[in-house]
Amino acid sequence: MPELPEVEIATRNLRAWATGRRLVSLEATRGTAYVFRPAGAASLARSVVGATFRSFERRGKQMLVRLERDREPVGLLAHLGMTGKWLRRRAGEPAPRFSRARLALDDGHVLHFVDLRLFGRLRAIPGARFDEVAEVASLGADPLVDGIDAGRLAAAFRRSRLPVKVRMMDQAILPGVGNIMAGEACFRAGIDPRRRGPSLRPAEVARLAGAVVDAMKDAIAREQGPEIAYVEEGGENPFLVYDRAGERCPRCRKARIARLVQAGRSTYRCPRCQR
């Protein structure tokens, strides 16, 4: 699931499902301790059970949940990892496959934190002081909430010789950008993902910044709609180049999309359109 668009949708869903609701109980599935690192599921439950959900905010791929118990704020920091998602079920319904935590609400619903690969995280933040948490404090400006400052992005590219596509996934530079969005943005901007950061001209950086926002907005709009998420049952691949090795480029319709590996991750590019 999770890059910025999926986390944005998850945040909107939870906002609609749980704002103003009281958390009745939190149960973890046996053997999933590290989802609740470092303090464990019991500690998380002690911190948040009985509290009322007040707000849900996304920053990059992090979800910041604010609750309140006895007038005291308490935070919940949630990250979906590679395969995480939030699903809502009625109490008593069978848990979805790979449900790792169940958060029962006072309206008869249960929120399931579902995560096949177990790279996701749920963690209590005392006093909801998120800015004291390194994973949050280190994030750059959010591309959707704050917009992308092309000048700052250009400065960041100048600072390292990493390939642009790899550099874009640095959460301190473009929080929320992951492997798919980075590759899609390079394609949309017509930029070869192997280019070194310092080689980009200001106009190219500006194009890339716009492409990141466009790719994310398109992905969010799609997931708002009726379509099933990619990798879910029978979902059509909604991306322009991601996972399309060997197919014709959707832009030039001539060259075929090539797959390459950068920093251990797959990148897809059109050899003709991306220079």
Next chain:
DNA sequence: ACCCGTGTTCGCTG
């Protein structure tokens, strides 16, 4: 059987 994977972190190296 074997390879792959929408993310992050840690240890090693030059």
Next chain:
DNA sequence: TCAGCGAACACGGG
């Protein structure tokens, strides 16, 4: 000191 790299984390799907 630090940027960059590869492995590790864990597990199912193709």
